[in-house]
Amino acid sequence: MPRKPSLESLRATLQRLNLQQKQEIYAWLGEAIASEVEVALAIPPRPEAAVTEQRHYQGKTYQREKRRCNRIGCKCMAGEVTDVGHGPYWYAYWKEQGKVCNQYVGKRTPWEEWFRTETTE
Numbered sequence: 727m728p729r730k731p732s733l734e735s736l737r738a739t740l741q742r743l744n745l746q747q748k749q750e751i752y753a754w755l756g757e758a759i760a761s762e763v764e765v766a767l768a769i770p771p772r773p774e775a776a777v778t779e780q781r782h783y784q785g786k787t788y789q790r791e792k793r794r795c796n797r798i799g800c801k802c803m804a805g806e807v808t809d810v811g812h813g814p815y816w817y818a819y820w821k822e823q824g825k826v827c828n829q830y831v832g833k834r835t836p837w838e839e840w841f842r843t844e845t846t847e
């Protein structure tokens with residue numbers, strides 16, 4: 727069963743790399759962080775949503791949000807969105823031709839989906 731490596735074991739692995747390999751990892755990590763920050767900063771703030779968690783996975787930023795549906799009379803319309811909002815559900819955000827796109831993901835994230843299919847076989 728695949729397990730998520732700990733930071734210590736990652737560090738131990740990285741220390742065994744030679745200088746050129748470390749420089750490659752350093753450059754790759756710098757780009758990965760920059761693109762993650764760029765997408766995270768570009769996500770428009772939603773006053774009708776509360777973000778409870780944020781992750782980055784395969785080039786997309788995922789946010790777990792509680793949201794109002796804006797239907798008149800729904801229980802989510804009165805009170806703090808953190809208390810009464812629907813969810814939390816995951817939403818994916820990414821940049822395409824300079825525009826921020828978003829998509830409803832649901833309760834499960836792609837990494838959980840992968841983990842589930844790997845372990846149930």
Ligand SMILES: [Zn+2]
Pocket residue numbers: 794795796797800801802803812
């Ligand atoms: Zn509602």
